[in-house]
Amino acid sequence: MITFDIDFMNDNNVTLRVENVSKRFGDFSAVEDLSFEVRSGRVFGFLGPNGAGKTTTIRMIVGITVPDEGSIKLFGHKMSPDLQNRIGYLPEERGLYKKLKIVDQLRYFAALKNVSGAEADKRIDFWLERMNLGEWKKKKTTDLSKGMQQKIQFISTVLHNPDLLILDEPFSGLDPINVEFMMEVISEFKTQDKTIIFSTHLMETAERLCSDILLINKARKVVSGSLREVKESYGKNLIALRATGGGAIWEDKSIVTKIVEHSDEKEIHMADGASDQILLKRLIESGAVVSKFEQVEPSLNDIFIEKVKGV
Amino acid sequence: MQKFLAVVKHEYKRVVLKWSFLIGTLLLPFLAACFAVVPALIFSLKGDATRIVVVDFSSKIAPRLQGNLTAEKILEKGRKAAQDSLTDLTPSQEEKMKRGTEQFVEGFVFVDHETQSKTLEDIRAELTGRIMRGEIDAYLFVPPDIDAADAKFEFRSRKGSDFVTNDTFRDAVNEAVRSQRLADANISEDRVAELSSNVNFDAKGIDEKGEEKNSTGTFIASFIIGLMIYITLAIYGQAIMGAVVEEKETRIAEILFSSARPFELMMGKLVGVGLAGLTQLAIWVVSAVAIVSVIALQIDSAQLLSSVPTITPLMILYFLIFFLLGFFIYASIFALIGSMVTTVQEGGQFAFPPIMILLVGFYFSFAVIRDPNSNLSFWVSIAPFFAPITMPVRILAETPPFWQIALSICVNAVAIAGLVWLASRVYRVGMLMYGKRATIPEVWKWIRQS
Numbered sequence: 001m002i003t004f005d006i007d008f009m010n011d012n013n014v015t016l017r018v019e020n021v022s023k024r025f026g027d028f029s030a031v032e033d034l035s036f037e038v039r040s041g042r043v044f045g046f047l048g049p050n051g052a053g054k055t056t057t058i059r060m061i062v063g064i065t066v067p068d069e070g071s072i073k074l075f076g077h078k079m080s081p082d083l084q085n086r087i088g089y090l091p092e093e094r095g096l097y098k099k100l101k102i103v104d105q106l107r108y109f110a111a112l113k114n115v116s117g118a119e120a121d122k123r124i125d126f127w128l129e130r131m132n133l134g135e136w137k138k139k140k141t142t143d144l145s146k147g148m149q150q151k152i153q154f155i156s157t158v159l160h161n162p163d164l165l166i167l168d169e170p171f172s173g174l175d176p177i178n179v180e181f182m183m184e185v186i187s188e189f190k191t192q193d194k195t196i197i198f199s200t201h202l203m204e205t206a207e208r209l210c211s212d213i214l215l216i217n218k219a220r221k222v223v224s225g226s227l228r229e230v231k232e233s234y235g236k237n238l239i240a241l242r243a244t245g246g247g248a249i250w251e252d253k254s255i256v257t258k259i260v261e262h263s264d265e266k267e268i269h270m271a272d273g274a275s276d277q278i279l280l281k282r283l284i285e286s287g288a289v290v291s292k293f294e295q296v297e298p299s300l301n302d303i304f305i306e307k308v309k310g311v
Numbered sequence: 312m313q314k315f316l317a318v319v320k321h322e323y324k325r326v327v328l329k330w331s332f333l334i335g336t337l338l339l340p341f342l343a344a345c346f347a348v349v350p351a352l353i354f355s356l357k358g359d360a361t362r363i364v365v366v367d368f369s370s371k372i373a374p375r376l377q378g379n380l381t382a383e384k385i386l387e388k389g390r391k392a393a394q395d396s397l398t399d400l401t402p403s404q405e406e407k408m409k410r411g412t413e414q415f416v417e418g419f420v421f422v423d424h425e426t427q428s429k430t431l432e433d434i435r436a437e438l439t440g441r442i443m444r445g446e447i448d449a450y451l452f453v454p455p456d457i458d459a460a461d462a463k464f465e466f467r468s469r470k471g472s473d474f475v476t477n478d479t480f481r482d483a484v485n486e487a488v489r490s491q492r493l494a495d496a497n498i499s500e501d502r503v504a505e506l507s508s509n510v511n512f513d514a515k516g517i518d519e520k521g522e523e524k525n526s527t528g529t530f531i532a533s534f535i536i537g538l539m540i541y542i543t544l545a546i547y548g549q550a551i552m553g554a555v556v557e558e559k560e561t562r563i564a565e566i567l568f569s570s571a572r573p574f575e576l577m578m579g580k581l582v583g584v585g586l587a588g589l590t591q592l593a594i595w596v597v598s599a600v601a602i603v604s605v606i607a608l609q610i611d612s613a614q615l616l617s618s619v620p621t622i623t624p625l626m627i628l629y630f631l632i633f634f635l636l637g638f639f640i641y642a643s644i645f646a647l648i649g650s651m652v653t654t655v656q657e658g659g660q661f662a663f664p665p666i667m668i669l670l671v672g673f674y675f676s677f678a679v680i681r682d683p684n685s686n687l688s689f690w691v692s693i694a695p696f697f698a699p700i701t702m703p704v705r706i707l708a709e710t711p712p713f714w715q716i717a718l719s720i721c722v723n724a725v726a727i728a729g730l731v732w733l734a735s736r737v738y739r740v741g742m743l744m745y746g747k748r749a750t751i752p753e754v755w756k757w758i759r760q761s
Contacts, residue, residue, distance in 0.1 A: 095561030
């Protein structure tokens with residue numbers, strides 16, 4: 001896996017490279033020797049429990065703080081004010097000016113990313129329409145519901161058409177309908193070859209959106225790679241089985257380590273290295289009637305809980 | 312640079328387009344105009360002339376009294392009072408009141424009343440009856456012997472609380488009686504006036520060029536300048552703090568910091584709000600000039616202009632420079648406090664020390680007005696924190712040599728550089744620290760770290 005990556009380490013394919021980065025606050029180590037890459041055009045899930053060091057890492061990526069050790073390269077360069085214009089950052093802790101009109105806030109945030117004048121106004125109108133908030137343009141923040149404010153904050157993140165989008169818990173506080181809606185909008189960015197870093201502790205959303213993941217806990221990397229690789233390398237092959245018969249096969253410890261009985265089906269824990277194809281073949285040979293035989297992957301949630309608890 | 316300008320524009324608009332700015336900017340000149348014009352207007356609303364019966368048992372006073380209360384005499388007195396109030400700008404409260412009233416006294420109408428062969432009691436009863444019926448407003452009994460020890464001038468009026476009329480009338484009676492006494496003693500009234508006239512006390516200051524200048528209005532003008540700078544610095548300093556706390560409280564800081572450098576953001580804020588302050592000052596200066604010229608058109612302008620200290624364009628430039636110096640000193644302190652605390656209320660407690668320093672500077676300006684060339688005046692007009700208030704006052708009272716002004720500007724500019732450096736270090740860390748107020752040791756650590 002590592003050799004594979006080195007071949008593609010030229011900067012066209014890597015949007016962000018974090019190398020051996022550490023950040024400490026006094027005696028407290030917030031991020032410890034963290035390295036990872038975010039490939040272009042992918043949705044990168046940055047996962048971890050609260051206090052794992054996610055926000056600290058993101059702040060270093062967007063140039064709010066500087067790492068104590070290690071280097072961060074964005075689009076092949078060290079962080080600079082110009083590069084900041086290519087990032088759209090939606091922080092977890094976010095807000096709007098309370099008494100400013102929506103359009104004025106958005107103009108200001110756009111101006112801070114060097115988008116101004118008619119171009120800014122055009123994009124503001126486009127996005128307000130896209131979010132169904134056109135009629136709220138001249139209203140103040142305090143007139144908006146929390147969900148609407150969230151959408152405005154999202155608009156301020158994407159107004160300057162960034163190449164890298166960093167979304168820290170973008171769905172917190174949204175109702176299920178708006179979560180669906182926002183997922184759709186984010187998926188549009190994916191099709192435009194934008195890179196998205198998506199930080200969350202909601203594993204189900206991460207599983208739906210992300211192509212690559214990085215799990216950190218207590219300032220350190222725990223798991224990383226493509227979602228596929230992570231799940232496969234997790235090596236916990238489960239089979240959901242509904243069948244009658246089989247008899248002696250269940251005693252063969254070289255294939256099956258454990259059987260958990262559910263109401264109408266069994267959860268078969270496969271032995272390390274055992275092939276589920278062999279199991280299926282032997283079941284049929286033994287005359288068992290198989291009505292369901294399904295490979296079940298461990299969910300990201302399972303991996304998360306086990307890894308975080310295990311550390 | 313582009314982002315810096317965006318911040319400046321944002322902050323400027325945020326302050327200037329607020330109702331409070333509009334009200335504050337317009338209200339102050341309006342209030343000033345009210346204080347200048349309204350009392351005069353109200354007093355000038357003349358009522359009816361006072362109808363009065365004078366029962367003169369001495370038969371000497373009534374003609375003199377009538378002579379003292381003719382329309383011309385009253386007008387002349389009023390004009391004299393108006394002039395006094397312009398040349399002496401520091402009268403006591405009582406004098407001020409009196410002068411104001413003397414300018415606007417109403418006329419008197421003397422009504423006859425038949426008193427032949429009636430007793431004092433009868434006359435009194437008749438006159439009281441006439442007052443009750445509204446035929447007359449007042450009556451006066453002049454005793455037969457005005458010099459007697461128990462001589463009593465009995466004045467009864469329907470308008471007992473009309474102190475304007477009563478005072479004028481009493482003065483006229485006193486004057487009439489005095490003239491009569493002088494005449495009785497064979498002393499010429501004109502001679503007395505001549506002998507008791509005041510000396511012509513010509514008080515003028517001498518400036519550093521050896522030229523004479525009129526110093527009567529300097530005190531007031533210096534005080535106003537000092538007060539104006541003190542108020543604007545306090546208001547705009549706290550406006551900065553409020554803006555910083557809002558961005559911290561609402562977590563906007565995190566978005567801002569991912570878009571522009573903290574130093575750019577902080578300086579943009581200071582410059583934007585500072586420009587808003589300058590705008591307000593400019594409006595005030597222009598309206599002050601307008602008000603003064605309107606008043607000057609109404610009243611004898613030579614009198615007025617001689618009492619107002621000459622303010623040259625160079626002085627105005629100095630005032631603006633020192634306002635800006637003061638603004639950046641206090642605004643950076645307030646920005647630092649704003650980034651340390653978590654709520655505006657908390658900031659209010661921390662705002663106390665800088666406000667106190669500002670107030671001390673304002674108090675020092677009194678010492679400067681009294682003696683602009685003392686050692687104390689020199690030092691407080693050079694020292695940072697105080698100079699932005701005391702130096703403009705000193706320039707107005709008596710412009711010091713240029714090197715002192717230049718030194719003061721330099722010292723304060725250095726202080727600003729230091730404070731901005733400090734504030735920006737605290738700002739970039741403090742703005743991202745949510746939840747609890749930073750302690751002084753923590754802040755000290757941030758300053759040393761970054």
